[in-house]
Amino acid sequence: MRLTITIAAAFAAVVACQGTDSGPVQTQPDFKALDWISDDADPVAHLTSQPATCLTAPQDPSVQRGELLFNSPLLLGGQAAKAGLSCASCHRNGRGNTEFVFSGISGAPGTADVTSGLFSKVRADRVFNPVPIPDLAAPEGRLLVDRDAEGALEAFLSAQITEEFSGAAPEGPVIQDLAAYIRALDAAMCDAHSDKAQSWQDETMRLRAGAAYLGSGRDGDLSAYQLAMRAALGRLYERYPKSEFGDLSQALVLLGRALGQPGEPAELAARIDALEQELRRGEHRSLYDAEQLSSALR
């Protein structure tokens, strides 16, 4: 467990940012995902594996964009967003998170009080009543809302963001993509009790889904997608530390900054291609590798 109050440790884990294109200089790894896991959880296991992917339509672009957004810490609002929580913080790979602990929100690991005033005043009930976080692919998770009734899941998700987390009402396409992803979650599509390795490919798949959308000439506010892509780059940055991957980390920072700028879609796709080559080349030295990670966290 990392006590927040022992801020010295936290300060030691964070690092100096020079405010340049080179981005932050990391001195030791600092993984957001470890901010809300139980004291008893194994951080290496938590960062190298995840519940199996259970999707009915993994290649559907809308499902892929939904997954991108589901992992965005900027979709939720209020204190959750400030803390860096995304939907996936509680629902890893769209499933559950039996190791989730967030003070003031959780009781036992894997629970959350969804009516806490800490995140929102709309649903605050002044009662500390954490409930188990459901696996969204499992039957109990699928029963939370009728996913087949037209618009019901979309309305549910919109209310979750605005009422449970004090977030801004998302644009229509954002909710549609999120709903597509959640509709596709189905434990019947996998060995629900198995795990899957975490990999850089998870992130580049999400980046490609976002890039394709940004390049499709759509009108409207695309910022949710851009921010979600930037966050994906940030997660890669965590795994390819600057001390070991100077050029690659700089490329991640520059690509993140380029996302908000106008540019040719082909150029973005080409940059992701180039990024993938570097990610693959450095994979065994990266913090996706359990041994490297274990050593770095020691």
Next chain:
Amino acid sequence: MKRALLIAVATLALSGAPALAGGGGGSSGSSAPSSSGPSYDPVEEYQKGVEHLKAGEYSKAERAFKRVTKVAKKDANTRYMLGLAHYGQEEYKAAAKSLERAVKYDAALYQAHGKLGVSYLKIDKAEKADAVLATLRSAEATCAGACPETAKIAAAIAEIEAAKAPAEPIETSSVAPLVQQVSLETGDVLYSEALRLINLEQYDAAIAELRDAGAVLGPHPDVLTYIGFANRKKGEKETAFAYYSAALAIAPDHLSANEYLGEYYVELGDMDRAQAQLDKLNALCPFGCAQTEELAKWIAEADV
């Protein structure tokens, strides 16, 4: 896990000049000898000081709190604790001096008023003790039982009144514990509750909780930031600025402190400074963060 203050730590940038204050420690060789010295984490030092107080190790507590004051110069809780450390050593004049600063920096830190009044009595400054008592009674009347601090005001009054007419001499050692046996987790719970109250727009109650959280945790930048935030929402802008500044003095790259300071500048119409805060946040969050987005929204809406 990170407890409630994870919101805080999460609000520290991926980066940042180390938030530890003091010199460079002399280990890197990059700083001049004159700027090199022990490097202190004020929160850690504060907590060490509290542990020493609990153990009755008053001189050690004094040293720890003095280190904190080098960084968090105007932290009322630290001055209060330093006052207790002196009090425990029967250094009542020094105690009074520290406690005077505690109540100067936070007039609503009523437990400091109580101990200040008693310290005055110990050094035969009965008039000053009476003045403290009058201040407390005035606060009690103003509150009329409705303030979050009502119980603390009453306790402070009772403490001074008891000291004015002690039934029998009290040994210093029997005064212990000068601080309650409160766990750090309690500080997290208080902080978490304060954020909940802020969400519910109950700012006075939130400030009272944050003050208590600060007493347990020390001058934590999260606590200071949200005391500033709650004060700003109450319209106490100067107080808000002071707390944001205090938070940033300890943790220059604290994301929420930087965001809220930017919002404060927007409210003042000082858009150049607001933009400078946004630029800083953009540098601190190369991959995006809620604080950047929120401040950008404030600036955009102010420009309309």
